[in-house]
Amino acid sequence: MRAFFSEKNRSAGYARDRMKLLLVSERIDCSPQMMKLLRNDLIHTVKKYVVIDEKGVTIQITQEPPVLHAVIPVLKKRDA
Amino acid sequence: MSEVIVITSGKGGVGKTTTVANIGTGLAAMGKKVVVVDTDIGLRNLDVVMGLENRIVYNLVDVINGSCRLKQALIRDRRHSELYLLPSAQTKDKTAVSPEQMIKLTDDLREEFDYVLLDCPAGIEQGFRNAVAGADRALVVTTPEVSAIRDADRIIGLLESDGIRDIRLIINRLRPEMVARGDMMSVDDVLEILAVDLIGAILDDEQIVISTNQGEPLSGKKSQAEEEYRNICRRLMGEDIPYVTVRRKNNIFQRFGSIFRK
Secondary structure, eight states, rough: OOGGGGGGGGGHHHHHHHHHHHHHHHHTTTTTTHHHHHHHHHHHHHHHTOOGGGGGOEEEEEEETTEEEEEOOOOOTTTT | OOOEEEEEOOSSSSHHHHHHHHHHHHHHHHTTTTEEEEEOOOOHHHHHHHGGGGGGGOOOOOOOOHHHHHHHHHHOSOOOOOEEEEEEOOOGGGGGGGHHHHHHHHEEEETOOOOEEOOOOSSSSSSHHHHHHTHHHHHEOOOOSSSHHHHHHHHHHHHTTOOOOOOEEEEEOHHHHHHHHTTTOOOOHHHHHHOOOEEEEEOOOHHHHHHHHOOOOOOOSSOOOHHHHHHHHHHHTTTOOOOOOOEETTTEEEEEOOOOOO
16 A cells, blocks of 8 residues: 555655755755856866766765765767 | 753744653653753743643742842742742843853752753744753754754754754654655654754654643653653663654554664
8 A cells, every 4th residue: 555655756755855955055055046056157167178968967965064066977088 | 960951943833842841840750850941031831831820929030130039939840849940031021131141040050950951932032042051952842844844953053053062853743644654754854854863752642732731741641752751851861762653553553663763
C-alpha cells in the first residue's frame, strides 16, 4: 500500500527540500536569486578560459561549515 | 552545580510554555530543586499552565525593581514541594527589564536551585535578549512545520552568536500517522534541516491538553508525550536514554519502535 505513495509525491519530502534550500541561503544571507546570478557569473568567468558545458553547471552550499561547491563540466577540445 | 536553561522557539504557539511546565515538573518529581521563570513580560502564561494563577502576589518585575525580596515572589507548586514559579508581570512591557538585570536575577536563583528554567517569549526582540542573557544552555522547541522550522533556524543562529554552545532541539506535536504516510516531516528530516542535536520528540497527545486544562503538568497515567518529557528530564541530567518513536501497527499507534539517531 505504501508503495503507492512514493515520498516524492507527498508533502513532507517537498517541505523538507524547500526548507533545506531556503535555510542554507538564509544562513549565508544569499537569496536563491543571488545564487542564480552567482552561477551565471561563474559560467561567464570560467568560459573566458576554458570551454565548459553550461547546462551541466551546478552550484550548492553545504552546511556546517558552509562551503560553496561548484561543479563545472569542462569539455575536451575535440568535443567542443 | 546549578544550571540555567532557556526554552525558546522564535515562533509562538509551538509549545514553549507547556514544555517548561512539563520539564520543570519532571525534574522536581525526580528530586531536583527547580524554579520555572516566566520571562514573557506583559503576556503571563506559565502560571495558568502550572495551575498557580490564583497565588500570585509579586512578580519578576517587582523582584528586579526591588519592590519585594526574591523569596516573596516565588510560588511553591501544589504537588511538588521543590518546584517553584517566578511569575511574569502582566501590566508592564518587555522594556521594564534589561539583560543585565536578568543576569543578576538568574545568578541569585542559581544559589537556591539545581535547575532554573526560563520560559522565553516568542520573537527575537528584547524579551528574547533578556531571557537568553543569563542562560548556560538552550532548548529550542519546534514543530514539524515549515514556519516553526524556519524560525527555529533563526533562533539557533542567534543563540550561537550569543555564545550559547549547548543547544538541543525538542520536536513537538509529531503525528506518527502523518509521518508514516509522508505528509509530515519526520524527526530525521527536521534534524537534517536544522543540523542540531535532539533532546526529545513529543507526540501530539490529548493528555497534554487535558493536563494543561487542569493546571497539572505530567498528571496523565499512560501518556506517551508525558513519558517523553520525563525522558528529556533524564537526558538533561546526563542520562543516556534511547530515543523511541511510534510506528504504525494494526491501526493502533503503539509505543516502541525504531531508535533514531541522536
